[in-house]
Amino acid sequence: MRKLGETKLKLKSTVVAIFIASEENSSIQGVGVDALVKDGLLKKLKQGPLFWIDTADKQPCIGTGGLIPWKLHVTGKLFHSGLPHKAINPLELAMEALKEIQLRFYKDFPPHPREQVYGFATPSTMKPTQWSWINQIPAECRISGDVRLTPFYNITDVIKKLQEYVDDINANIEKLDTRGPVSKYVLPDEQLRGGFDTANSGVACDLNSRGFQVLCKATGEVVGHVKPYSIIGSLPLIRELQDEGYDVQIAGYGVCQHHLPIRRLIFHDYMRADTTEVY
Incomplete structure (x- = not known):
């Protein structure tokens, strides 16, 4: 001025x-x-x-880019590390669930042709950025992360899809890959929940x-x-x-x-x- x-x-x-x-x-x-x-x-x-x-x-x-912060709350069953067959390890469950969610995300929201026109260094991404848990083979763990979305995809559509991934994994938890002969994710009280915070386009x-x-x-x-x-x-x-x-x-x-x-x-x-x- x-x-x-x-x-x-x-x-x-x-x-x-x-x-x-x-x-x-x-x-x-x-x-x-x-x-x-x-x-x-x-x-x-x-x-x-x-x-x-x-x-x-x-x-x-x-x-x-747009931003979608997310949190994945994974519930297992607490037990001593020397008796893993009596536990549901939420860390393993979280890793497998997150892998499945990421595979679905990148299939549904691949690199967009217009990203090259605009010179985006990366396409849309969905990844973890924080991890926390409690002692022993813990009863639960929490993973936090974000979706960074190029402007050619709709934020609302992505949030809807992410929730669909979590709901489907909850309904078919026994189909996830396990890690070793005593690793399992199916017990009567087991649940996998996902929730999403506010978003910017x-x-x-x-x-x-x-x-x-x-x-x-x-x-x-x-x-x-x-x-x-x-x-x-x-x-x-x-x-x-x-x-x-x-x-x-x-x-x-x-x-x-x-x-x-x-x-x-x-x-x-x-x-x-x-x-x-x-x-």
Whole structure:
């Protein structure tokens, strides 16, 4: 904004800058961009591109992934490790059940042809990220993980399918592979349960929009090259903006090094960002 004030450019368009709170809409809801949309304060912005500045590496980000956190609660039968034939080992059961769930997931949601167009480094994935259990051959264990979904699949369809996998495994538990001569998963009180938390959908930006073309041209002029990319990480809220009819385009000027406890930036990159955004 200062750059616009200093250069006093005669623009053919109106520039509106919005500084939002609660960027990921997680800790405090109803005070960020979702509240602005709900109150109709952004309606006029549908007449032009909306640039969401929240990624990294100075290049247009043209796609993001959806996120489905999940938890699989596996119930077995507690018993001494020296008498495994009297136990149902939930760790083994969890490994076999998760293997079956993953095989079904990758069959139903294979790499999508449009992922290559958008440059996604990976297709949709479903994998565990945390594991916890209690002592002996435990009575139960819990596995947590996530689904990272490219924007070409519907979040609701995936959640429905995952629940179908779990329900079918529950109904046919004896058909799972076992591990050794005394490993088994069938006892009267045995159950396998799955549950799913809240989810965010991914975004595929409109590559034919004027907003995308302008962003690419400005990036090329200032940075020296243009290499749009997509990430399987999720950016909450912007899919909702896209669904409301906004031409959402994404860029950012931080340093991309996973999820650091403290986000990093290079001041020189932000000075170039100033130039890019007013080009």
